[in-house]
Amino acid sequence: MSDMPPGLPPFMTSQAGGPPPMASGGSFAQSLGAFGTMLKIQETISTRFPISKVPWKDTRVFLRAHTIESIRSTPLYGFMMRLFKDVGLGDMQLIGYAPMHYVFAVPGCPVCNIYPALHNQKVCVATTDALHRFFKEELELECMVEETECVKDSGAVCKFKVSLQPISAYQVLLDENDRLILSGKRPPAMEQSELVSRVEILTIYKLLDRGKLSDIGEAYMQFAGSMPVKEKIFDPPWKTAEELRCIISKHGAFGAAFGEMASKVQSVPSPAQAVSQAPSIPSAPSVSPSSSVPPAPSLQEQASKIKDEAKNAGSFAELIAKMKKQN
Numbered sequence: 001m002s003d004m005p006p007g008l009p010p011f012m013t014s015q016a017g018g019p020p021p022m023a024s025g026g027s028f029a030q031s032l033g034a035f036g037t038m039l040k041i042q043e044t045i046s047t048r049f050p051i052s053k054v055p056w057k058d059t060r061v062f063l064r065a066h067t068i069e070s071i072r073s074t075p076l077y078g079f080m081m082r083l084f085k086d087v088g089l090g091d092m093q094l095i096g097y098a099p100m101h102y103v104f105a106v107p108g109c110p111v112c113n114i115y116p117a118l119h120n121q122k123v124c125v126a127t128t129d130a131l132h133r134f135f136k137e138e139l140e141l142e143c144m145v146e147e148t149e150c151v152k153d154s155g156a157v158c159k160f161k162v163s164l165q166p167i168s169a170y171q172v173l174l175d176e177n178d179r180l181i182l183s184g185k186r187p188p189a190m191e192q193s194e195l196v197s198r199v200e201i202l203t204i205y206k207l208l209d210r211g212k213l214s215d216i217g218e219a220y221m222q223f224a225g226s227m228p229v230k231e232k233i234f235d236p237p238w239k240t241a242e243e244l245r246c247i248i249s250k251h252g253a254f255g256a257a258f259g260e261m262a263s264k265v266q267s268v269p270s271p272a273q274a275v276s277q278a279p280s281i282p283s284a285p286s287v288s289p290s291s292s293v294p295p296a297p298s299l300q301e302q303a304s305k306i307k308d309e310a311k312n313a314g315s316f317a318e319l320i321a322k323m324k325k326q327n
Contacts (some may be wrong), residue, residue: 038126044087045130051237051282052083053138056172058236062258063173066204068097079238080134099204100164102108109158112151112259122150124158131160142168143280170220171229173205182207182221 024183054076071077071094084092090110096103111124124147132145139244142165149155175189177187207217 009023011111034168035113039089041126045133048083048087049130049133049138052079052134054079054236056140056231057233057271059139059141059172060175061084063169064137064201066099068094068098071097071102075236075238076139079236084127084130087130089130092127095159096161099206100169102162104160104162106158106160108150112158118152121153122147123152124150124160127158128160135162135164139172140168141165141172166216167220168223170205170207170224173201178202179221179225182213182217182225184213244260 049111058076060072061069062074065071065074077094081092084090088110090106090108092104092106094102095105106124106127109127111126115123128145128147132143135141135143135145144163144165146161146163147158148161149157149159151158174182177190178198180187181195181202186195198210199211202217206214207220208214209217214223
């Protein structure tokens with residue numbers, strides 16, 4: 001699947017697969033309406049996805065889950081399902097799993113409803129591209145995504161298969177303890193139960209075979225196992241949302257929570273601001289204030305600014321995004 005430039009709907013790119021042409025029974029108004037609806041979905045994706053980047057530690061929990069039930073119980077899965085629903089792609093759910101392969105279904109897929117005159121072809125290009133973009137950009141997992149069934153193509157439900165690229169998946173899946181195990185060493189101070197669990201996961205991913213390196217594991221350790229990895233450390237996107245829900249619940253009113261919301265959002269670093277194992281940078285020398293440096297806004301000014309932003313924000317997520325951009 002080709003990469004999709006941010007900000008453009010998939011059917012406006014030269015390489016990505018576009019939406020199917022309207023059938024002869026479709027009117028110009030239907031075509032125009034479909035274009036407008038797809039453009040709105042893409043604009044929402046372009047706004048929401050960039051602030052939905054997930055740290056490896058949480059993606060790792062998702063990858064280590066190896067049953068449908070355990071995958072569905074991970075925070076990442078819940079966040080992803082809410083996100084796809086919020087951007088207008090319907091109530092997605094995981095219905096199939098094999099190591100590095102995930103099958104999602106969207107009952108009553110809203111993308112199909114955009115094309116009432118189309119039949120005998122798969123039409124959910126927007127969902128396919130969104131899945132690819134989310135896994136590749138927000139989870140940093142290279143993958144291929146395919147719509148395997150579509151209601152418009154005689155399918156019972158729209159289904160999408162995500163297949164991860166192994167090297168990319170291993171890079172996120174494995175931590176330092178896993179690499180020690182693969183090199184034949186037992187991580188210090190590790191309980192036996194955790195060691196057994198890790199060996200099971202490494203076996204499921206075909207890196208180990210009967211407790212020993214498999215051919216795949218040997219190849220990975222030889223060519224990629226010693227590559228330096230800098231893992232970015234930051235809070236997952238759902239943490240701020242959970243904190244804000246707690247704040248609203250505590251205050252009991254949207255307006256009363258503005259001040260605390262501001263302090264919470266301003267204290268959250270962006271993903272690029274924290275990288276593990278990075279050398280510490282000495283603080284810059286203090287500079288005396290001059291007339292060319294504007295004074296920091298007062299708390300009252302900040303609260304007033306937040307109130308103005310809130311009036312124009314359609315949701316908490318949109319408000320959070322605006323506040324983060326300003327900081």
